[in-house]
Amino acid sequence: MTVEAHEETFTFQAEVAQILDLMAHSLYSNKEIFLRELISNASDAIDRLRFERFSRPELADDGERLRIRVAFDKDAGTITIEDNGIGMSRAEVIENIGTIARSGTAEFLRALKDDKRADTELIGQFGVGFYSAFVVADRVVLTTRRAGLPAEEGVRWSSEGRGEYTLETVERPERGTTIVLHLREGEQELLNEHRLRSIIQRYSDHISLPIVMPSEGQGDADDPPTVNKASALWTRPKSELTEQDYRDYYRHISGDFTDPIAHLHAKVEGRYEYTMLLFVPSRAPYDLYAQQPRHGVRLHVQRVFILEDTGQLMPSYLRFVRGIIDSADLPLNVSREMLQGSRALDHIRSSAVKKVLRLLKDLARKEPEKYAEFWGEFGAVLKEGIAEDYDNRAEIAELLxxxxxxxxxxxxxxxxxxxxxxxxxxxxxxxxxxxxxxxxxxxxxxxxxxxxxxxxxxxxxxxxxxxxxxxxxxxxxxxxxxxxxxxxxxxxxLEDEAEKEAAEKASADFAALLGKLKEALDGRAYDVRVTSRLTTSPACIVANEADTDFALAQRLRGSGLPNQPVLEINPTHPLVERLNRRQDDPRLADWAHVLYNQAVLTLGARIDDPASFVTRLNDLLVALTEAEQTEQAEQAERAGGTEQAGEAGQPGDTERTPQSAQSEQAGDAG
The missing domain is CATH 3.40.50.11260 (Rossmann fold)
Incomplete structure (x- = not known):
């Protein structure tokens, strides 16, 4: 059936347009990553095809060899990356390329602005790898058909990366995706067999699917040679693997261009047989605290990718772990529902958690500086395990x-x-x-x-x-x-007898004041008492014995937690001593509220009525100022009277009387 071409032009989402502009004009630190990203996307498309085959009979294995093909054409100035994976429908092309439904693009732009690392190292982490094609190409053409759709529902997407893209319906007999990069001027050195092979072997050698590339002059040969090792890295003996192999594989599965801080590779045999290759990143992914963060462990069955973890392989407090778990016991057609009651999966999960915690414990003991780096990135997340994982609570406590x-x-x-x-x-x-x-x-x-x-x-x-x-x-x-x-x-x-006796004496000496302060704070403070925990401050707030910690109650205000605290006062503080001496002070209740609110503020909590607190405090300061001014005036008046009396007694002013002589003698005697 011949398909009538119908071309439409669309405008990129604003943030995607920004990404494209950056790719074309700014990101030049490592151009080679475009091939790594496009091959990684092709690998994911084939993995998704494998997964869907278990739930959709019409996609059953047709015997076709699953592979990724890379080719170049010097005359046309193009590089082609092709896969026979799941492909995309028209709607999926618009959703996945024209717009970004999740926050990856915005987060990438923010990180690129704030992060001083090499710019292209960030691309894979934020899921914007497809756009790296525009680092080397001034025009990109993508042709695709989703598995299960008829040949006439193929889609061709093309763009020059300038804010718009076109879509047209085309006939495509085979499923999968073909991407053709029309290289920009100055990028022709990439049109070289040795150059492309070296890039593939450097960045994509660990991919378990064969990456084939026809030799120059071979054209569209039926059986082009495989460039990479094309074997699942986790199935290879550890003795054959180098640290660089592990680092490369980590970068492939995580999109993170930094090295992991630690990894474990274990093959378990016994009642259940499985292999795990797990990594602890050196930095937190951007969505670590998102409402629905992605879990980084993938489940494989007999080397076939089955599904991304949603918390069944690794608990939430270890969601930063990246890697794979490959089981030999689970059925290939396993579904998420079947996993809910799987004893094999429960055993695998328990084993994986214990091994990760043991890995972290060894890291803390042997390389404390590295563990400190890990803690700075993931410590708050690991603490969640105290609530989430009762069985391993003691092991987690050691790591806090x-x-x-x-x-x-x-x-x-x-x-x-x-x-x-x-x-x-x-x-x-x-x-x-x-x-x-x-x-x-x-x-x-x-x-x-x-x-x-x-x-x-x-x-x-x-x-x-x-x-x-x-x-x-x-x-x-x-x-x-x-x-x-x-x-x-x-x-x-740690408290001696003298301190205990002093505390008991203070409780007795300040008993009357405590009662008046408690009365003034009725409804706010559960109790008022003297304390030995203060040495320089006049007062502090503490939680009642049976109540939740006051700091927690304040931060969870409205949750129904009890938060009537206890006000403790320092009997040795001058302000508290003054209040005890002047319990008849008409403003004693104001002093009580000021002490209480000051104590709340020093706790780092909020006071209920800041305006009333400020008014009380200002009124007390004004009253103290007026009292000081009155006292100064009285002292000045007394001093003035004394001066006048002295002047009256100067020689030549008046005669000395017997009484004045007697007063002088009394003064001298005093």
């Missing part, structure tokens, strides 16, 4: 790192194991402080007594830390975790 008061600059993260090893004699708890920022934590009054006693405190500033220490992880190595901002301070054997 925190800032603490042990380091003067708080720039060195410490583990629970480090902390326990430095605990003071008589200390039986691991102390921590939750705060919204590190600055708020380091300046917190809750640390004053702990600093004075030389007790180390972990400073926790990430939201996930709230969940880690407020119920999910209650102890480590037999030592209970204790917030320094919760409950009555208990220093145990």
């Amino acid at each position: 790192r925190f800032t603490s008061t042990h380091s003067p600059t708080q720039d060195a993260d410490v583990s629970f194991r480090d902390y326990v090893g430095r605990m003071k004699e008589g200390q039986d708890k691991i102390y921590y402080l939750l705060a919204p920022t590190l600055a708020a934590a380091t300046a917190s009054p809750h640390l004053e007594a702990f600093r004075k006693k030389g007790i180390e405190v972990l400073l926790l500033g990430e939201l996930i830390d709230n969940w880690v220490v407020t119920g999910l992880l209650q102890e480590f190595d037999g030592k209970r975790l204790q917030s320094v901002a919760q409950g009555v301070p208990d220093f145990g054997d």
Whole structure:
């Protein structure tokens, strides 16, 4: 059947137009990557065909050899990349090339602006690899037909990368995609067999599909030679593989051009047989915290790609791991639904998780500097495992790192194991402080007594830390975790008898003031009490014994968590001493609210009514200023009276009376 050509012109999505302009005019640091990206896309298309064959009988294996073909034509000035994979329909061409449905393009532009690394290293990571064709070509023609569609529903896409592209319906007997690059002036050195072979072997040798390329003069030979090794890297013996092989494969599956920080390659035999090749990246992918981040582990069955992981192969807290798991036991027609109750997959997942955690533990022990880099990128994600993975909670706890008061600059993260090893004699708890920022934590009054006693405190500033220490992880190595901002301070054997007696005396001496402050703060503070945890600040806020940590309650305001805290006052602070001496002060209630709100602010939390707080504080300052002015006026008046009396007693003014003489004698005696 002859297809009537019908050509339409479309405008690129705005961000795609920006990408194309960058490709054509700015990205020149490594032009060779265009071939790597297009071959990688072709490999993915063939993998998708293999997967769809299991659910669509009409796509059953027709015996055709799956392969990627690269060719060049010196006379025409073109390079062709062709695959016999899944292909695309007209709608898919528009969606995948004319527009970008996901955030990859925007993220790429942002990263390219902010990142100082070589520009072309970013292309694969953000899924914009197709556009790299315009680094070397001033016109690109893509012809494709989706498997399962009739020959007359082929699609031809073409563009010169200047904001528009054309689409026309064509007849294409074979499924798959052919991309023809019309090289721009100055790129003819790529039209060379040796040059193209070297690029393929450098960047795509690890691809398990055969990449064939006719020799010069061979034309469209039926059986062109294979350029790459064309074998699944994970199936090859580790003794045959180099570190460079692993790095190249990681870059292929991740799109990340940096080297992984660690990898594991294991073949497991026994009840279930499977191979895993997993990588820990050295930097976080852009979508690590996206609502639906992509999981980077792919499932293969007998070397055939089956599906991308959605959390069944690797738990969410290890979503940064990249790699493959190849099972010999699962059926080739396995579906996501079948995987839900698969004992084989449960076993594989459990084994993979334990091996990754063991890999991280070894990295932390043997290469702490590398582990510190890993922690900076993925630490917050790994902490999610405390909530998500009860079975491995102890192993994950060993891997956690925190800032603490042990380091003067708080720039060195410490583990629970480090902390326990430095605990003071008589200390039986691991102390921590939750705060919204590190600055708020380091300046917190809750640390004053702990600093004075030389007790180390972990400073926790990430939201996930709230969940880690407020119920999910209650102890480590037999030592209970204790917030320094919760409950009555208990220093145990670290507090001597004199300190205990002083605390008891203060409670008695300030009992009346405590009652009045508590009355003034009714409905806001659960209780008011004196404390030994403060040394320089007048007051602080702590959580009631049975309540959630106040910092957490403030940050989750509206969640229904109890947040009536306790106000603790420092009996040695001059302001608190003054309030105790002048309990008849008519503005005592205002002082109570100011102390309370100041304590809330130093906690890093928000106060309920900032305007009232400012008004109270200003009124108290004005009152103190007026009182000081009145006192100064009275002193001046007294000084003036004394001066007048002195002048009256000067020689020659008046006669001295017996009474004045007596007064002088009394003054001298005083």
